[in-house]
Amino acid sequence: MDWDNHECIGRTFVASFSKSMVLECYSDYINNFNTAMDIVRKTCVRKPQFLAFLRDRQSSSSSRLNLYGLMLKPVQRFPQFIMIVQDLLKRTPDNHNDKLPLQLALTELETLAERLNRHKAEDEDSAHLRALIENSNLKLSTHTKDGRVRKLLKQGEMRECEHNVDGLLERVKDSLIVLTNDMLICCSITNRRQYHRGGGGTSKDMFKVRWREGLDVVEVTDGPPQAENEVKRETLHSDFILLQKIAKLVENLQSPHEGLSLPVVDKCIADLEIKIRQAEQMASQPDDSCITVQFPGKLEKVTRTLIFPYSSQKDEWLDVISKAKLANEPSNLDSWFSANSSDSDSLWKPPLFLRCLSAHTSYNEFQVQCAYAFMPVPHVTLLWLSCSASTVLAVVSVYYITDDRVEKVHVMQVESSVQCMEHWNPNNSIHSVWLGMESGCLLEYSSEGTYRKLNEVTMPTMSTVMIMKAYRNNLYVGLLDGTLAMYTRPKGTNDLNYVSSIVVGTGPLSCLSPIDGMLWGCSGNDVVTIDMENFKPESTRCLVTDGEQLVVNLVTRVGSGLWVTFCEECNLNLYHLDSLERLQEINLSRVIRDFTQDVEPHVSSADKSMITSLVSGNWQLLAGTSNGLLLVMPLPKLPGSVPK
Amino acid sequence: VAKTPDRIFKVILVGDSNVGKSSAIQRFCFNTFSDDRRPTLDITFQMKTIVTAQGVTSLQIWDSAGQERFRSVPRLYFRKADGVMLLYDVTNETSLKNVRSWISNIKESAGNNAVIMLLGNKVDKQRTVTWEEGHAVALQCKAVFLEISAKSGENVPQAFEALTRILKEREEGDMGIPPSTGTPLGETIEVTSNNRTERFDVARL
Numbered sequence: 001m002d003w004d005n006h007e008c009i010g011r012t013f014v015a016s017f018s019k020s021m022v023l024e025c026y027s028d029y030i031n032n033f034n035t036a037m038d039i040v041r042k043t044c045v046r047k048p049q050f051l052a053f054l055r056d057r058q059s060s061s062s063s064r065l066n067l068y069g070l071m072l073k074p075v076q077r078f079p080q081f082i083m084i085v086q087d088l089l090k091r092t093p094d095n096h097n098d099k100l101p102l103q104l105a106l107t108e109l110e111t112l113a114e115r116l117n118r119h120k121a122e123d124e125d126s127a128h129l130r131a132l133i134e135n136s137n138l139k140l141s142t143h144t145k146d147g148r149v150r151k152l153l154k155q156g157e158m159r160e161c162e163h164n165v166d167g168l169l170e171r172v173k174d175s176l177i178v179l180t181n182d183m184l185i186c187c188s189i190t191n192r193r194q195y196h197r198g199g200g201g202t203s204k205d206m207f208k209v210r211w212r213e214g215l216d217v218v219e220v221t222d223g224p225p226q227a228e229n230e231v232k233r234e235t236l237h238s239d240f241i242l243l244q245k246i247a248k249l250v251e252n253l254q255s256p257h258e259g260l261s262l263p264v265v266d267k268c269i270a271d272l273e274i275k276i277r278q279a280e281q282m283a284s285q286p287d288d289s290c291i292t293v294q295f296p297g298k299l300e301k302v303t304r305t306l307i308f309p310y311s312s313q314k315d316e317w318l319d320v321i322s323k324a325k326l327a328n329e330p331s332n333l334d335s336w337f338s339a340n341s342s343d344s345d346s347l348w349k350p351p352l353f354l355r356c357l358s359a360h361t362s363y364n365e366f367q368v369q370c371a372y373a374f375m376p377v378p379h380v381t382l383l384w385l386s387c388s389a390s391t392v393l394a395v396v397s398v399y400y401i402t403d404d405r406v407e408k409v410h411v412m413q414v415e416s417s418v419q420c421m422e423h424w425n426p427n428n429s430i431h432s433v434w435l436g437m438e439s440g441c442l443l444e445y446s447s448e449g450t451y452r453k454l455n456e457v458t459m460p461t462m463s464t465v466m467i468m469k470a471y472r473n474n475l476y477v478g479l480l481d482g483t484l485a486m487y488t489r490p491k492g493t494n495d496l497n498y499v500s501s502i503v504v505g506t507g508p509l510s511c512l513s514p515i516d517g518m519l520w521g522c523s524g525n526d527v528v529t530i531d532m533e534n535f536k537p538e539s540t541r542c543l544v545t546d547g548e549q550l551v552v553n554l555v556t557r558v559g560s561g562l563w564v565t566f567c568e569e570c571n572l573n574l575y576h577l578d579s580l581e582r583l584q585e586i587n588l589s590r591v592i593r594d595f596t597q598d599v600e601p602h603v604s605s606a607d608k609s610m611i612t613s614l615v616s617g618n619w620q621l622l623a624g625t626s627n628g629l630l631l632v633m634p635l636p637k638l639p640g641s642v643p644k
Numbered sequence: 645v646a647k648t649p650d651r652i653f654k655v656i657l658v659g660d661s662n663v664g665k666s667s668a669i670q671r672f673c674f675n676t677f678s679d680d681r682r683p684t685l686d687i688t689f690q691m692k693t694i695v696t697a698q699g700v701t702s703l704q705i706w707d708s709a710g711q712e713r714f715r716s717v718p719r720l721y722f723r724k725a726d727g728v729m730l731l732y733d734v735t736n737e738t739s740l741k742n743v744r745s746w747i748s749n750i751k752e753s754a755g756n757n758a759v760i761m762l763l764g765n766k767v768d769k770q771r772t773v774t775w776e777e778g779h780a781v782a783l784q785c786k787a788v789f790l791e792i793s794a795k796s797g798e799n800v801p802q803a804f805e806a807l808t809r810i811l812k813e814r815e816e817g818d819m820g821i822p823p824s825t826g827t828p829l830g831e832t833i834e835v836t837s838n839n840r841t842e843r844f845d846v847a848r849l
Contacts, residue, residue, distance in 0.1 A: 033720050068723070069689060075720055079710025113714060120716035310784070312744060 010101025013085065017108050023115055030075060030116055031123040040067060078113040085109060094578050103560050103576075104583075125152040132178060136187055136207035144182040153179045154320050156313070160186060160210075161305040163225065170278075176207055177306060177317075181324060184293070185212040186304070211302075213295040215325050221292045222318055225303050233279045240276060243269050289314050291321075369394065372421035376431050379403060382447055384433055386418035394418045396435070398451060410451045414443065423447070424470035426489045430454075436465030436477065444496070454494060460485055460501050469512040469519065471532060474499070478509030482523045486535050504528045504537050510567075511554045511614075522552040527562060541580055543573075554614040556621070558635055563621060565611040572611065572623060572633075592629060649693055649702035653811045655804075656706040656721050658746055659731035660739040661713065664765040667794035668731065669705055672804050677795050694808045701808050719753035727759045727807050732778070734764045734771040734791065740781060747785045759814065761807050762787040768796045 003009055016022070044051040058066050065073075085106045092099050129152040133140055144150050160175040178185040187207035247265045288311040293304045308314040366387040373383045381401040388394035394417045398410040416439035423433050432454055435443040440462045444455035459465060464480040475487040475496075485501035505523020513520045518538060519530040525544035530537055543564060544550045551567040561583070562575040570592070574584040592609050613624035621633045657665040671677055673690045689706045706725075711718040722728070728750050732739040743762065750760060762782040764773065775791060782789030788810065792799040 030717060030720070034723070037723065064691075065689075072720065075717060076709075076711070079713075083710045113717075117714035117717050120719075124716060124719075310744065 006097060008098045008101060009088070010085075010098050010103070010105040013081070013105035014101060014108050017105075017112050023112060023119075026074070026078075026112075026116055027119040030120050033071065033075070036071070037068060078109060078116065082106065082109050082113065100576050100579055100581065122151075128152050128155065129180070132176075132187075132207065136209060138185065138187065138207070138209045138212075140180075144180075148181065151181045153181055153324055154317065155179065156308075156317070157189070158309070158313075159307040161307065163303050163305070172307075173210075175210070175306075179317075179321060179324060182328060183212055183214050184218050184321065186210045211295075211304075215321075215328050217295050218321075218325070219294045220318065220321050220325070221294075222314075223288075223292065224290055224305055225292045233276070236272065236276050236279060240269070240272050243272060291318055366395065370418055370420055372423065372433065373401075374423040376423075376447065382433075384421050384447075386414075386421065386435070388417040390417070392416060396445075398447070412445075412451065415439070416441075419465050420468050422468040422470050422475070424475050424489075426470075426473045427491050430494065434468060434470075434475065436468045438464050440464055440479075442468075442477065442496075455496050457487070457496050457498075459483075460498070464508075466508050466510055467512045467521075469514060471514045471519075474532070476512055476519060476530075476532075478512050478521060480508045482506050482509055484509060484512075484519075484521070484530060500535065502530075502535065502537060504530060505540070507551055510552075513556055515557050520555050520557055522555050522564075524551060527552055527555050527564065541575075543575060543580065554611065556614050556616045558616050558621065563614060563616065565614055565623070568610055570609050570611060570625070572614075572621075588623070588625070588631060591631065592625060592627065650699045651812070651815070652702045652704055653726040653808065654704045654706065654724060655727040655729060655807065656708060656725045657729045657731060658708055658718070658721075658750070659712065660733070660736075660742050663731040663733040663736070663739050664794045665731055666707055666709055668729070668763070668765060668792065668800060669707055671794045671797055671800045673705070675797065677797070692804070694805060696805065696809060696812070698809075698812055701812060703804060703808060715749065719749065722750055722754035722758070725754045725758050726811050727761065728754060729761050729763055729803070729807065730787065731763045731765050732773070733766050734773045734778070735766055735769050737773055740764075740773050740778060743781055744785065747787070759807065759810050760785065760787040761803065762789045763803055764789075764791040765794055767791045767798060768793040 044054065054067055058064060063069075085102055089099070089102050089106065092102060129140070129150070132138060132152075132155070140150060142150055155176060155178040157174065157176055159172050160177070161172050162170045174189055176187045176189055178187065187209050190206060190208050243265065247262065247269065250260060250262055250265050253260070289309070290305050290307040291314055293306060294301050296302070306317075308317065366389050369386050369388050371383060371385045373381050375381050379402060383399040383401055384396060385399065386394050386396045392415065394414050396412050396414060396418065397408055400407045400409045414435065414437070416437045418435050419438055420436040421433055422436070423431070425431055431447045432444050433447050435445065437443060441456060441458045442465065443453060444457075446452050446454055459477065459479055461479060461481055461483050463483060465477055466480055467478040469476045469478075473488055475489075477485045477487065479485065482503055482505040483501050484504045486499040488497050488499050489495065490497055504521060505526050505528055507522075507524025507526075509521050509523050511520070511522045514532065517532055519532055521528050521530065525542050527541045527543060528537060529539045529541075541562075543552055550569070552564060553567040553569075554565045556563050557577065560577045562577055564573045564575060565571065566573070570587060570589045572584075572586040572588060573582060574586075575582055588611065589609060609629075610626045611623050612626050613622075615622045616635065619635045621635055623631045623633075625631065657669060659665055667677060669690055673692050689704050691702055691704055693700060693702045695701075706721060708718050708721045711721065730743060730746050730750070732743055747760065750758065762778065762785065764775075764778045778791065779789050781787075788806065790799055790803050790806070792803055794800060
């Protein structure tokens with residue numbers, strides 16, 4: 001009816017699929033699907049009438065679908081609905097009534113399908129873990145030592161190499177490696193035939209645990225064990241040559257000598273040959289498909305090498321083990337606090353905390369004003385940090401961060417506080433960092449060793465630099481007076497050429513994010529977009545109604561939604577891109593208060609907190625607050641849907 | 645004259661989004677192609693009968709349309725599949741890169757018995773993935789390899805026919821009947837299309 005009169009169907013989808021009951025019953029259905037099909041199959045074997053009945057039904061039905069096909073239909077429903085809604089959206093004009101409801105419907109459907117999938121994955125993982133315990137001598141409780149639910153993260157077959165004290169290869173065995181959220185387990189496959197038949201039935205002896213170690217004591221490194229091997233091989237080879245010489249000499253002995261005969265030397269040579277072969281085998285293992293695992297043994301460190309069929313698998317394992325280890329560190333166990341503690345669906349993975357870096361300054365009143373990190377080469381992060389106590393002086397420190405160390409490599413002083421920094425390297429000529437100054441100029445410093453000043457440019461309007469964004473060959477600079485200036489660097493030079501500037505708003509340009517060829521910025525009451533190719537303002541969206549004392553501070557676009565924050569406010573606002581309808585307003589102050597009271601009562605929450613940064617990416621929205629908290633919200637993955 | 649099939653094989657098509665799974669089915673079953681892909685709502689599988697020298701075989705071809713974004717739920721589709729056609733797009737390197745994770749997903753749920761065929765689709769377009777790159781992945785994954793175009797129809801029937809032949813030969817082999825065509829598994833099959841002969845490897849899984 002809604003369709004006939006108003007051409008509206010979006011709301012129907014939203015109403016039908018937003019109830020928690022839908023997720024529960026579909027989830028049960030999907031998770032039970034395989035068991036149900038197995039029962040059908042067994043019944044067909046046992047009861048011929050049942051089979052005949054099914055055949056009869058199938059041949060008389062119009063779709064000719066068998067029972068499996070019919071049972072699969074509800075499963076297929078969600079991706080089909082998603083495709084239909086996407087198709088419908090493509091054909092719906094922007095100003096149509098049903099546009100927003102359809103976008104919301106898409107979000108609803110996608111979220112539901114994603115959750116169904118995660119529930120199924122969880123269910124499979126716990127079934128795998130149960131099967132493993134049933135089929136082996138492994139004893140595992142359902143919870144970890146510190147009371148978390150024990151979960152299976154990954155399991156897979158590979159070859160495990162054991163080494164003797166000399167670092168020589170002792171034996172290679174096919175193994176099943178199992179990673180849970182708290183330990184790494186290695187099992188030998190004792191009943192291979194049974195295992196490959198798909199594990200039907202239970203047999204206690206399919207796997208046997210060889211070792212299991214907590215992730216806190218396991219150390220994992222990329223590649224084969226250290227190069228001691230190389231030295232060993234050389235000594236083995238020179239011994240081999242010597243032994244052969246000895247054999248020749250012994251052969252020439254004229255009279256028999258007790259304990260010195262050719263068979264004795266031959267035996268030595270034969271033994272050495274075996275050792276050499278093992279060492280060669282070990283050395284011929286391609287470095288890019290194995291990892292070394294070390295853990296404390298009874299007497300000394302135990303070293304094992306795990307060899308994977310493909311190097312890509314090795315990378316996956318290395319990644320998942322390192323992340324699991326990281327997640328077990330105290331800083332990660334307690335740091336994430338779920339705002340909605342009753343949310344059993346919090347299966348999403350929060351970002352992991354790596355480490356804390358303290359910026360030592362000799363003046364207590366100095367505060368970190370802005371920080372900028374980038375990776376000039378893989379595995380190296382350069383962190384530029386600017387601290388200041390007033391607007392007339394700032395100290396900029398450069399930190400060199402690699403996987404295992406953090407080093408302050410440079411300190412310098414600049415004559416105005418630094419508002420923003422950006423790494424811009426248009427022609428791959430030099431690595432340099434630009435500082436946007438309160439005094440209305442840009443300073444360019446080399447980030448390669450010398451850290452010397454390369455350029456200084458004054459802004460066309462002399463206004464304070466608020467924000468910089470480097471994109472392709474251009475550097476966009478947003479100023480306090482609402483001007484946006486564009487600079488470029490001609491090929492082969494180290495100059496900075498001023499291209500032009502445009503006034504995009506009345507207030508300070510406080511945010512610039514390039515998304516799909518558009519720069520999104522905030523100025524005064526407006527969210528503005530600038531076409532980057534032609535450098536022309538594309539649109540201005542006013543989000544503040546008359547009488548409201550609000551200034552737009554930060555914006556990020558996700559799909560058809562705009563996440564916006566206002567100056568001095570602690571709300572996250574979601575607007576619909578086309579209609580500018582405010583879909584959601586999330587006040588974070590309660591969450592922040594709950595968190596500070598629950599977790600860190602010593603932190604004073606009396607100060608009004610504000611959102612100071614906003615980033616979206618990786619299907620997450622991250623908001624930083626003035627009191628040092630980071631809030632993360634999962635976002636839907638489909639383009640075109642409205643986040644929520 | 646309608647012939648009754650001796651055997652029905654269940655075949656599923658998988659691969660990343662937009663690699664042309666539905667188009668390949670459409671081309672094979674109806675010999676048509678449309679650039680404007682509409683979601684298929686009603687039918688979850690297509691039947692196609694193939695007549696070869698060895699007899700009449702029916703393929704029950706399942707499309708997992710729209711499920712590819714997810715990992716766990718689509719596994720329900722792999723249940724008891726005899727053959728899996730794994731598609732990638734020769735104009736999209738990522739779709740080839742994802743083939744390995746598809747393979748492990750298939751093996752985990754369909755078991756090691758399903759015959760896997762790797763198909764590089766869209767050869768009518770400007771390719772960015774070479775034949776050699778696709779072939780190398782197929783060898784590693786022990787899959788039969790062929791390049792097709794659902795748009796022009798190039799090699800599409802050949803792919804389905806070859807899969808049918810392998811499934812049939814394997815089944816006869818399992819029943820103790822020697823393969824009738826004399827193409828032993830683990831060897832090379834020749835497919836002639838457009839006056840051109842392509843050779844591709846058949847590996848027993």
